[in-house]
Every structure is written in C-alpha cells, then in structure tokens.
Amino acid sequence: MEEPRIDHIMQIGLGFWASKTLLSAVEIELFTELAKHPEDLPTITGRLGLHPRSARDFLDTLVALKLLDRRDGVYYNTPSTDRFLDKRKPSYTGGILEMANRRLYPHWNNLTAALRTGLPQGEGGPSEPDTFATLYADPERLKGFLRAMTGISHGGNQAIARQFPWAQYKSAVDVGTAQGDLIVQVALANPHIAGMGFDLPEVGPIFEDYVAANGLSSRVEFRSGSFFDAPLPEADVVMMGHILHDWDLEQKRLLIAKAYAAIKPGGAFIVYESIIDDDRKENAFGLMMSLNMLIETPGGFDYSGADCMGWMKEAGFSETRVEDLVGPDSMVIGIK
Numbered sequence: 001m002e003e004p005r006i007d008h009i010m011q012i013g014l015g016f017w018a019s020k021t022l023l024s025a026v027e028i029e030l031f032t033e034l035a036k037h038p039e040d041l042p043t044i045t046g047r048l049g050l051h052p053r054s055a056r057d058f059l060d061t062l063v064a065l066k067l068l069d070r071r072d073g074v075y076y077n078t079p080s081t082d083r084f085l086d087k088r089k090p091s092y093t094g095g096i097l098e099m100a101n102r103r104l105y106p107h108w109n110n111l112t113a114a115l116r117t118g119l120p121q122g123e124g125g126p127s128e129p130d131t132f133a134t135l136y137a138d139p140e141r142l143k144g145f146l147r148a149m150t151g152i153s154h155g156g157n158q159a160i161a162r163q164f165p166w167a168q169y170k171s172a173v174d175v176g177t178a179q180g181d182l183i184v185q186v187a188l189a190n191p192h193i194a195g196m197g198f199d200l201p202e203v204g205p206i207f208e209d210y211v212a213a214n215g216l217s218s219r220v221e222f223r224s225g226s227f228f229d230a231p232l233p234e235a236d237v238v239m240m241g242h243i244l245h246d247w248d249l250e251q252k253r254l255l256i257a258k259a260y261a262a263i264k265p266g267g268a269f270i271v272y273e274s275i276i277d278d279d280r281k282e283n284a285f286g287l288m289m290s291l292n293m294l295i296e297t298p299g300g301f302d303y304s305g306a307d308c309m310g311w312m313k314e315a316g317f318s319e320t321r322v323e324d325l326v327g328p329d330s331m332v333i334g335i336k
C-alpha cells in the first residue's frame with residue numbers, strides 16, 4: 001500500500017492555476033512578442049498592457065513553470081515555447097490552446113452538470129442537437145476550430161505518414177479532414193499517393209488554402225459532403241482522425257460501415273485518436289478526452305482499441321490491429 005500523500009491531490013486539484021496562466025499568456029501573445037525581442041520587466045509590461053501589480057508574478061510564474069527563461073532581468077522564450085507558441089512561425093501549435101482558453105475552459109466549468117445530466121455544456125447548451133452547426137455558425141470560430149485540430153493532430157499525422165505501409169497503396173481519403181493536415185502529411189511523405197479530404201462544404205476554402213500553402217494542389221483535392229448523407233469517396237485507404245469519438249455508438253457503427261463500403265478490396269481503414277487502453281486505467285488523456293466529448297457533444301465518447309476492433313470486425317474487416325503513434329495517440333487499422 002502506498003503512503004497517503006497530499007501533494008499529488010493538490011497538484012491535480014489546483015492544476016487549473018498553471019493551465020490558465022499558460023492559456024492567458026497565449027491569449028495576450030506573450031510568446032510571440034518575446035520571440036521578436038527578449039525584454040525586461042518594464043518593457044514587456046508596457047508592450048503587453050499588463051498591470052504593474054500582475055506583471056512580475058505572471059512572468060516569474062511562467063519562468064518557474066519552465067515556459068520562459070529569465071537571465072539578468074531579461075525574459076526569453078524557452079526553445080519549446082519559441083518553436084510552438086510564436087504565432088509567426090509555421091510550427092505554431094497554439095491554436096488548440098486558444099480554443100481551450102476561449103471555449104473549453106468555460107465549458108469545463110459545467111462538468112458537474114454534465115456528469116449528472118449526461119447533456120452537453122457547449123455554446124448550444126444542454127439541448128444542443130448539432131455540435132458542428134453551432135460551432136461553424138461563426139466563421140471565426142470555424143477557422144479557430146480547424147486550426148486547433150491541426151495543432152492537436154500534427155504529431156500523430158506525421159507519425160501515420162511515416163509509419164503506415166503506404167508503398168502498398170495508391171489513393172487515400174481523409175474523412176472529416178478539417179484543415180487537411182493528415183492528408184497533407186501523408187502526401188508530403190509519400191509522393192505516389194493521390195489524396196482527398198472529405199468534409200462539410202464550409203470547410204472547403206480553408207482546406208484548399210492549406211493544401212496550396214503546402215504545394216500539393218495538384219495531388220490533393222477536396223470532396224464536400226456530409227458523411228451521414230453521402231457515400232464516402234472510394235479509395236485504397238480511408239482515414240478518420242478524431243471523428244468516431246464525436247458520435248454515439250449507432251453513429252460510430254454507421255461511419256465504420258460507410259468506410260468499409262468505400263475501401264477497395266485489400267485496402268485499409270485507419271481510425272486514429274487518443275485511443276483508451278483496454279484496461280481503462282492508464283491513458284488519462286484519452287479518458288479526459290472522453291469527458292470533453294461529454295461536454296462538447298450530445299452523444300460522443302472515446303473508446304479502447306478492443307472496442308474499435310470489435311466494431312470493425314462487425315462491419316466485415318478481416319484483420320485488425322492497434323499501433324501506438326505519439327503521446328496518448330494510437331491508430332486502429334482494419335484491413336478489408
């Protein structure tokens with residue numbers, strides 16, 4: 001038996017202190033400013049419009065949290081915050097943190113209500129029938145969400161582009177593609193692959209800009225439609241990243257059946273997100289992601305590799321396997 005300890009409890013219980021300090025720093029673009037010029041306290045206080053009462057504690061908290069350095073009274077980004085939180089760099093990954101600050105942080109304040117009622121707590125309130133229609137009603141929110149998805153998925157997308165045996169296949173469609181980073185990374189790493197991104201029509205222009213920025217417009221195209229209404233485009237490989245967890249069990253089964261119908265014989269289905277470990281004891285990120293789906297959607301939930309392989313087998317896939325990607329993410333592969 002382990003000794004009772006308070007520090008682990010307090011670290012988690014007050015974890016929002018650290019979280020909100022970082023989210024506010026991203027909101028006021030502190031890391032972008034410091035990437036332009038490392039600055040001393042009075043200068044950065046003035047440039048960011050901070051109150052003198054807050055500035056020193058705020059910046060030194062970030063130093064103690066190892067998100068900034070301070071040398072001779074001058075504040076600098078760390079190598080990590082410089083790479084990932086400077087908005088002017090292509091490696092900027094703060095979109096997910098901007099969304100966490102604006103949307104998820106206030107929504108999680110209603111976790112207890114979601115636990116008791118099972119109802120979502122996002123913009124549309126507990127009677128929200130359609131998460132994406134509400135989210136996409138505001139063009140800025142649409143763009144912010146799609147950028148946030150690229151931020152959270154980029155590492156896993158690159159791992160899939162490297163790790164999957166692409167040499168065996170010629171075409172791939174990424175279903176619910178958002179900005180398109182998965183199909184972009186697959187096409188960049190595998191020049192023989194013809195790629196498609198499938199998503200709701202309003203996503204098209206944002207996808208096409210991203211594909212063009214990566215120089216792939218001649219090889220990666222957008223297909224528009226709703227995956228509940230239209231058949232999915234046919235391809236050797238169908239991919240769904242962070243899609244199944246948005247929907248209830250019946251909708252998950254429908255999407256898997258549609259993927260099966262769209263995959264050419266011998267082709268593959270890749271499902272990828274923070275797949276929960278089968279024993280449901282280790283992947284805390286995947287389990288909290290499922291609570292996030294409770295808050296954000298009417299019926300969504302995350303699931304284990306065994307769950308997903310079972311649904312794939314029911315849909316007709318002959319072989320299935322789970323492969324780790326990066327951090328909490330894994331992919332479940334089904335072969336038709």
Ligand SMILES: C[S@@+](CC[C@H](N)C(=O)[O-])C[C@H]1O[C@@H](n2cnc3c(N)ncnc32)[C@H](O)[C@@H]1O
Binds near residue numbers: 203227
């Ligand atoms: C959580 S995001 C996942 C984005 C991306 N696959 C990733 O992993 O980063 C869900 C995506 O599903 C798309 N989507 C939602 N409902 C859809 C529908 N009915 N038909 C097609 N795409 C849909 C959304 O527009 C969004 O791009």
